[in-house]
Amino acid sequence: ALSIPVSLTGALAIIWLLGFSVNILTLLALVLATGMIVDDAIVVSENIQRRRAMGLGARAAAVIGTREVFFAVIATTAVLASVFIPIAFLPSTAGRLFREFGGVLAGSVIISSFVALSLVPALTARLPVKSQKANKRSLFDATLGRLGHYCLQFYKTTLVWSLKYAWLVLVLCLLAAGGAYFTSQSIENELLPSEDRGTIRIFARGPDGVGRNFMDRQAMRMESLLMPYVESEEIASIYTVVGSWDPNIVFITADLKHWDEREKSVQEIIGEIRPKLQSVPGAPGNAFGGNSLNLRGQSGGLELALTGDTYERIYDAALIYAAAIEEQMPELGAPRISYKPTQPQLRVNIDRRRADELGVPLSDISSTLRAAIGGNDIIDLNIGDQAIPIILQTNDRNTSDPSDLTNLYVKSDNGSLIPLSSVAYITEEGVAAELERQAQRRAIKLDMSMPEDITINDAVTKLRNIGDDVLPEGIGTIFLGEAQAYEETSQQVAMTYILAFVIVFLVLAAQFESVNSAVVVMLTVPFGIAAAIYALYLTNTSINVYSQIGLVMLIGLLAKNAILLVEFADQLRDRGYDVYEAIVEAGKVRLRPIMMTLVSTILGGLPLILSSGAGAEARNAIGWVVFGGLGIAVIFTLYLTPVIYLGLARFTKPRADETRQLEDELAAAEV
Known part of the structure; x- marks a missing residue:
C-alpha cells in the first residue's frame, strides 16, 4: 500500500518535469496508474512471503524472493514503457493524446518498479512473522485460505487437461479470435464517443x-x-x-x-x-x-471542402453534391455551402480601346477612383517623431451615390479633362463574401448537421461514395474538423498497433535473450485484444480514440502477465525441470500474483466505469477496455500461454545450457 503514494508522488513530479498540465488525459493516466503501480509491489511481496512460508528468515526471504522476480519486474516495466514512449512521437491527434497519457503512465510504472525492488523488500523484511496456528486463524482468513486452495487445485487440474488437449485449446482460442473479428465489424467506429458535457x-x-x-x-x-x-x-x-x-x-x-x-x-x-x-x-x-477534445468546428457539424481549378466550377459541383447528399442522406439535413455569390458588388468596367483613343492612362483612372472611394495615400509628413499620412480624397458630397463615380473627370495626355463616363461604366453583380483555399487549392466548404445516432465513420464513408458517383473529374474532397481528425487518427492508430507490437517484441527478445520466449509472450497478445473486443461489444461501447488508447495499453498489460509465467518457467528449466514440469509448476506458483495484479488493475479502472458528469462517456470507454478486456484476457494468459510455451520451448535449450556451452567454448579458446 505504501508503494501507491510514493509512486503517485513521483508521477506528479514527472508531469511537472515534462511540462504537462493537469487535464483529462493526465488524470486518466493517474487513475489507471493507481491500479498498475501496485502490480510490481504485489509480485515482489508475494514472492517474498512465499519464501518466508517455506521457512526462510525475513532478510533471506527478502533477498532471494526479490532476486527471483527481479528480471520479471524489469521486463514488465520495460514492456509497458516501450509501448508508450516511442508512440508519443507520432504526429496528429493520436500522437498528442498518447504523448501526455503515455508519458505519465510510463513514468509512473518506471518509478513503481524502483519502489518495488527497493522499498518493498526493505519493509517486508521487517514485518513480523505470524506464528498463529491454523485453528486460531479468523474465520475470514480460513475461508479465504480454503478458497485460494480450491482455486489453485481447480487451475492445476484444468491446466493439466489443457496441456493434454493442447490442439483443442488452440482451436477454441482461434475460434474466439475469429469471432472477435466478425464482432468488431458490428461495433461502431467514431473519433470520440457521444458526450453529455x-x-x-x-x-x-x-x-x-x-x-x-x-x-x-x-x-x-x-x-x-x-x-x-x-x-x-x-x-x-x-x-x-x-x-x-x-x-x-x-x-x-x-x-x-x-x-x-x-x-x-x-x-x-x-x-x-x-x-x-x-x-x-x-x-x-x-x-x-461539445466533446472533450474540442475538435468540432464552429457550426458543430460535419465539414468538408471541395477543391478544383475555378470557384465557378467548384460551385457548380457543390450544388450537385449538396443535392445528392440531401437526397441520399436526409438525416444530415440540407448541406450549407460557404460560397454564396450573393454579396452585392460594384464593378467599374473600363473601355481600354476608348481610353487609348482619348489618351487617358489606366493608372490615372485607378488613382482617381481610389481618391473618390477610399482615399489615395500620397506621402507621409514627418513632424518631429511623428509621421502624418497625407491622403488625397474627394468630397463625400461628390460621390454620395455609386452613379456619381461616372461624373468624375480624368486628365488626358493633352491636358484636357475627360468624363469618366466616356471611358468606363458601372455594373452591379453578386460575388462571394470570401474566397477560401484548402491544401493550397481553391476550395468551397460544405457543412452538415451530425445527428447523434450516426457515427462519423459511417458518415464519412457514405459521403465519399456519393462524391465518387456525382462529382466531376478534377474536383477533390477534403474532410475538415472532426472528420479530418478521425481519418488522421485512424491511420495513425493502425501504425500505433504495429509499432507497439514490434517494440514490445524487440524488448522481450533482448530481455529474455531468446526469440522463442518473446514469441510465446507475443502470441497471446492478439487473443487478449480479441477479449477486449468482446468487452466493447457486450457493453455497447464504440471503438473510439479512448478505447484505442486502452487497447494499446492492453498490449503491455497482457505481455506483463505472460512474462510472469514464461520467465519463471525458464528459471525452472535452468534448474533441470523438463518443459512440461516447468510450465505446470510456473502456472501453480504464478497464479496468485497474476490474479492479484489482475484484481488491482481492473479495480483501478473501475472508477472510470462508475464515473459520471462531464466527459464520463470517454472515461467509460477506456475503463471498459481495461476492466472487461483484461478480465476476459486472463483466461488466455493462464491457459493459452502454457500451451504455446509447451509447443515451442521443447525446440530450444535452457538458458543455463547455453551459458555453460559458452563458458566451455571460452575456456577451450584460452587453452
Missing part, C-alpha cells in the same frame, strides 16, 4: 446582406424553442450572440442543469429541438454538444 450550442447563418436586425429576430425564434426547457428546469441559462464577428451569424450557448437535477440528456434535447431549428426561415440553425 452539460452544454448545447446552436449555430445559424443567414443570407449575405440581411443584417443584424433580421438575424436578431431569428435568434429570438430560436430562444423561444429553448424556453420550454428553461421552464421545466432542464436548461439553466441561455447566452446569445448576434452579429458579433459577422452580422449574418447567430451563436447561442445553453447551459444545462447539473446531471443529477435533470431527466433529459444533452443528446435527447438536441434530438428534440434540431428539426425545429432547421425549420427557422432564412437562418436554419444547427444544435450540437
